[in-house]
Amino acid sequence: xxxxxxxxxxxxxxxxxxxxxxxxxxxxxxxxxxxxxxxxxxxxxxxxxxxxxxxxxxxxxxxxxxxxxxxxxxxxxxxxxxxxxxxxxxxxxxxxxxxxxxxxxxxxxxxxxxxxxxxxxxxxxxxxxxxxxxxxxxxxxxxxxxxxxxxxxxxxxxxxxxxxxxxxxxxxxxxxxxxxxxxxxxxxxxxxxxxxxxxxxxxxxxxxxxxxxxxxxxx
Numbered sequence: 001x002x003x004x005x006x007x008x009x010x011x012x013x014x015x016x017x018x019x020x021x022x023x024x025x026x027x028x029x030x031x032x033x034x035x036x037x038x039x040x041x042x043x044x045x046x047x048x049x050x051x052x053x054x055x056x057x058x059x060x061x062x063x064x065x066x067x068x069x070x071x072x073x074x075x076x077x078x079x080x081x082x083x084x085x086x087x088x089x090x091x092x093x094x095x096x097x098x099x100x101x102x103x104x105x106x107x108x109x110x111x112x113x114x115x116x117x118x119x120x121x122x123x124x125x126x127x128x129x130x131x132x133x134x135x136x137x138x139x140x141x142x143x144x145x146x147x148x149x150x151x152x153x154x155x156x157x158x159x160x161x162x163x164x165x166x167x168x169x170x171x172x173x174x175x176x177x178x179x180x181x182x183x184x185x186x187x188x189x190x191x192x193x194x195x196x197x198x199x200x201x202x203x204x205x206x207x208x209x210x211x212x213x214x215x216x217x218x219x
Contacts, residue, residue, distance in 0.1 A: 010074070014081035021082070025059030027170045028153075032060065034178030039064070044110040044117070044144035045181070048135060048204060051123035052163035053151035056174050063087035066116045067109060071124055072097045094124065103137060110142035117144075121200070128163045131201040136193060140184040148179040148204040150211030175215050179207035 038045055047066075049057065065087065070080045071094035080090050091109070093102025109115050121135040122128055139146050152175050153168035168174050182203060184196055212218050 010077035010081055014078045014085070017078065018082045018085050021055070021058060022086075024168070024170060025056065025062075028056060028059065028168055029171070029173045030056060030060055030176065031173065032176045032178065035060070035176065038147055038178060038181070039116070041145075042114055044113055044115045044142060046110070046117045046119050046135060046139060046144060046146045047149050047178075048119055048121055048131075048146050048200070049149040049151060050129060050163065050204065050208060051120040051126070052128060052161070052165045053149075053208070054118075054120060055165070055167055056151055056153075056176060057118055058083065058086040058088075060176055061086070061088070061116075061118060064116065065089055066118050067091060067106070068118045069093065069102060069106065088118070099134075103134070106138050107141045110138065110144045115144075121204075122163070126162050129201075129205065131197055131204065133197070135200070136184060136197055139182075140186060140188065140193075143183075143186065145181040145183055146200060147181050148200070148207040150177040150179070150204075150207035150209070151175070152177075152208075152211040152215040152217050154215050156217075173215070175211050177207055177211040177214070179203055179210075 067089045068083055070076045070083065070090045070092050072092050083090050091102050091105050093099050110117065119135060121131040135146065153172050155169040155172040157167045157169065159165040182200055188196060
């Protein structure tokens with residue numbers, strides 16, 4: 001029985017979570033600013049948002065064939081099933097398991113052109129609000145654009161997790177605000193690369209602050 005449950009657990013739990021997220025998503029009044037321009041762009045793009053603000057992305061990006069990175073952990077198995085059901089394409093790997101292979105696959109996918117990648121540069125364990133180097137390597141080696149994304153809602157719950165995860169309440173208005181694209185020159189390294197990392201981090205905080213301001217969540 002235990003062996004059967006270990007095999008079936010990801011599918012069963014992912015089904016429950018999928019129904020919850022999908023059901024809530026159908027009630028949201030999602031507004032976007034800047035999305036259509038990037039969605040239709042022929043260039044490869046990494047949509048970069050904070051880990052704690054990912055609740056509405058599956059609804060907006062549903063069925064578009066966007067890519068996302070999912071860890072190879074047991075929790076990742078559950079998350080993988082959920083994103084596949086939302087119509088995402090997933091690449092599996094994390095910093096402590098399968099990361100190098102996943103990075104190569106991501107760069108190859110972005111280099112091919114036209115790929116859209118949803119990514120949380122402070123995940124999966126934080127620290128919250130700090131851009132890690134993975135996104136820099138993806139963008140620099142592939143030549144793609146990084147677009148910061150801020151997400152906020154008129155009414156929401158903020159969970160007591162490390163990332164202060166935001167869950168918009170049913171039937172509320174949600175804003176996904178897309179900032180200006182950033183491109184990393186191929187020959188950037190050392191201190192100059194660190195400056196760009198900080199530039200991306202600051203741009204993400206600005207777009208998040210603007211989304212919160214528009215939804216009345218500032219401060």
